[in-house]
Amino acid sequence: MAAVGTVDAVPVQRDARARRGPAGQTGPVRDLRGPGVRGPQRLGFAAGDIVVVSGLPGGGKSTLIKRAAAEDGAIDSQDTRERWERRMPGALPYAVYRPLVRAAHYWGLWRTLRSGASVVVHDCGTQTWVRSLLAAAARRRGRALHLLLLDTSPEEALAGQAARGRRVSAYAFARHRGAVTRLLRSAEAGHPPPGCASATLLDRRSAAAVTRIAFHP
Template sequence: MTDRIALQLDRRDLLVVAGIPGAGKTTLLSRAATGTLPVLDSDQVRARLRERLPAALPYRFYRPLVHGWHRARVVRAALADGGPLVVHEPSTRATTRGLLALLGLLSRRPVRLLWLDVSPEDARAGQVARGRVIRRHSFARHVNRAEKVRRELRSGWVPAGWHSARMVTREFTGALRFVTDEEPGRVRLLPAERRAA
């Protein structure tokens, strides 16, 4: 059985929950964020648009609007005064990680990466379960980029301009909680490789 895992966020942290589409980022966020911790998930935007658009309109037609709106919300929230912020963003692209590092610099927020590591097969099953399957070639690009990220994370890599990077597997996500604490520098997280007794 896995003990509860606490990831403590400092006052201005920008935590990016990342991983390939279908990995379970939205599910993790719904379980892990506690109290009044602000969470920005593209699924929030999608649900809001879904209420206003024709029910028969496939998601692929308004996906770019969802992503653009989500990223605008992230920038606005990060630049505002306030406490820690948790963001859903696949971050498989190096350019996306670079832009998030720049946002951290401009907003004076330490940017932290929490990578949710799942197999491509499990991620594809997650897409099917949620009813939003991305195109096969787009998914393959995410998977290829993610494999490089996984290898580098295993060797202790932290993206340029980021404060920290951690990787977790699904076996830990049910126990994981994000908590805030005014004591700087206190982050407690079981490493992804550790197996519960």
């Protein structure tokens, strides 16, 4: 069984807004949003598990992964894009080589999944087939898939895009908002996305408190 929190907390939940399942059983969703909830500094999972980080573009997914998961394995599409951008002429639009970036990202993800290593994966939330792939990979290795869902406002996400100097189109942002809203509603009802053993909801404050996403035996 996987563990989340300073000691071990998923699916066991210790905050005041823990979701309850049938017959008073604690559910697999942990809500760490809001000023009255103290978020953990460490999110721990069992070795071999897969963690997917979802949320709006500019909402802090890459920031969280870089700060908390660099030591324990992470696959971030943003890192792949930045590596390709450094190789390409500055005048070349990203749209021209975007298919190559995506191919490189998914190739690296596939290699990591085949290895059986624990991994934290950046997910935009709109591509359900990616979570299905990750869930299948977790099942094959006899482990679990977990969702970390960042709940940021559209204004916070747009400010994050401006800070990194890269915006998504209004159409793409609307698609992301719809996908993340559906994920949030499902989790708030106590149901992680299909294939996920647990979901942890984070806002800006609680996400900023997380300093480590770790895997242990």
